[in-house]
Amino acid sequence: xxxxxxxxxxxxxxxxxxxxxxxxxxxxxxxxxxxxxxxxxxxxxxxxxxxxxxxxxxxxxxxxxxxxxxxxxxxxxxxxxxxxxxxxxxxxxxxxxxxxxxxxxxxxxxxxxxxxxxxxxxxxxxxxxxxxxxxxxxxxxxxxxxxxxxxxxxxxxxxxxxxxxxxxxxxxxxxxxxxxxxxxxxxxxxxxxxxxxxxxxxxxxxxxxxxxxxxxxxxxxxxxxxxxxxxxxxxxxxxxxxxxxxxxxxxxxxxxxxxxxxxxxxxxxxxxxxxxxxxxxxxxxxxxxxxxxxxxxxxxxxxxxxxxxxxx
Numbered sequence: 086x087x088x089x090x091x092x093x094x095x096x097x098x099x100x101x102x103x104x105x106x107x108x109x110x111x112x113x114x115x116x117x118x119x120x121x122x123x124x125x126x127x128x129x130x131x132x133x134x135x136x137x138x139x140x141x142x143x144x145x146x147x148x149x150x151x152x153x154x155x156x157x158x159x160x161x162x163x164x165x166x167x168x169x170x171x172x173x174x175x176x177x178x179x180x181x182x183x184x185x186x187x188x189x190x191x192x193x194x195x196x197x198x199x200x201x202x203x204x205x206x207x208x209x210x211x212x213x214x215x216x217x218x219x220x221x222x223x224x225x226x227x228x229x230x231x232x233x234x235x236x237x238x239x240x241x242x243x244x245x246x247x248x249x250x251x252x253x254x255x256x257x258x259x260x261x262x263x264x265x266x267x268x269x270x271x272x273x274x275x276x277x278x279x280x281x282x283x284x285x286x287x288x289x290x291x292x293x294x295x296x297x298x299x300x301x302x303x304x305x306x307x308x309x310x311x312x313x314x315x316x317x318x319x320x321x322x323x324x325x326x327x328x329x330x331x332x333x334x335x336x337x338x339x340x341x342x343x344x345x346x347x348x349x350x351x352x353x354x355x356x357x358x359x360x361x362x363x364x365x366x367x368x369x370x371x372x373x374x375x376x377x378x379x380x381x382x383x384x385x386x387x388x389x390x391x392x393x394x395x396x397x
Contacts (some may be wrong), residue, residue: 090145091115092154099157101183102176103167108157109134110188111141113148121198122188123147123225123394125156126181126214128205131169133158139357142379143202146387150394152200155188170291173298174209181214189220196220200397204228205328205356209302216310223317223397225390228356230329231337233302238262243327261285269300308341319347319393321386323354325361347393354383 091114099106113120125140134156135141144154160167160180172180181201189196200223203211208229215221230236241262245255261284268278275290288296311318320338322331331350338346353361360383379387 090141092141092144092148097155097157098164099184099187101160101167101180103160103165103180105164105166106157106160106180106184107134107162107164108155108184110191111144111148111154111156112193113151113153116148116151118193119195120151120153120193121200121394121397122153122155122194123200123202124181124184124188125154126177126201126203126207126211127156127159128203128207131159131162133163138378139381142382142387143390145379146391147202147394150391150397152198152394153194154202155184157184168291170295172295174213174302177210178213181210182218185214185218185220198222198397200224200394202227205230208304208334209233209299209307212304212307212311215316216307216314219314221316223319223393224311225319225321225393226338227321227358228323228326228329228331229304229320229334231304231334233300234266235333236329239330239333240328247327265296266300269297272297305337305341308337312342312345315345317345317347317393317397318342319349319389321358321389322348322350323356323358323383324350324352325354326356328356349385349389351383351386354386358383358386 092111093114095110095112097108097110099108127136140156147154158165159169160172161169185199188194189199199220201211201215201221202225204227208226211224211226215224241258245258250258264283268281273281275293278293279287320335322335324331335348339348351358355361359381363381
């Protein structure tokens with residue numbers, strides 16, 4: 086059936102600095118053991134271990150190449166303890182390293198075949214982990230940004246353009262963004278932020294703390310460090326991404342990583358590599374997700390995962 090997958094999932098608990106992480110280890114349905122494993126690094130937001138089921142077709146594609154997949158709910162999501170909004174990108178990297186250490190010791194896992202899969206905000210996490218660990222042998226990155234502040238401005242302008250915003254609306258939104266940047270640069274407390282912000286929809290206290298901790302994030306140095314390892318990296322980009330400037334990302338990855346990089350760009354695809362036509366229609370998106378979830382993804386995306394993992 087369209088929503089049955091050739092994987093076997095196991096609920097696991099991973100020890101971490103935040104306490105315990107509620108995770109899922111997805112095994113290939115039929116394969117000789119031991120198998121390699123791909124460790125998943127989430128993007129932004131309160132994401133659970135399966136990303137609401139979104140990861141299942143990707144796990145199946147990796148399983149077809151002989152890899153298990155490990156993922157977990159962010160701290161404070163599901164059964165995981167802690168608060169993901171209290172994390173820095175360095176905290177997130179240490180969490181991923183703890184998960185790698187845990188899964189590498191699991192029976193049935195080949196510790197010589199460990200990959201990372203990361204999406205969006207993971208662009209400030211996965212390269213740092215891969216650069217510092219000899220046991221990570223490949224990386225798959227989906228729609229990563231290079232610089233936090235530039236990504237935020239690009240996203241703002243892209244959404245305004247998509248909404249056909251008036252000049253007045255655009256000027257107002259840019260002013261709100263500039264004001265937020267000023268307060269971040271001045272390390273404003275939440276109380277000061279609330280007192281001075283001109284944003285009609287202010288951030289929560291936790292979200293402001295998260296932004297204040299992480300707004301300087303930039304992947305350039307970690308990509309440079311990753312280049313010295315020379316491990317294969319697959320960069321997957323959607324050409325209708327409104328969140329990330331994919332031209333900037335591709336240029337930075339190509340310039341830094343050189344021949345170890347493979348790039349696939351997909352037309353008619355958004356930030357998550359979901360087909361634009363599906364993402365733009367809520368009722369259709371829900372129907373596809375329930376009945377034929379593999380068809381959420383732009384054609385070629387799942388095969389790109391499988392083919393790249395198959396070569397590692």
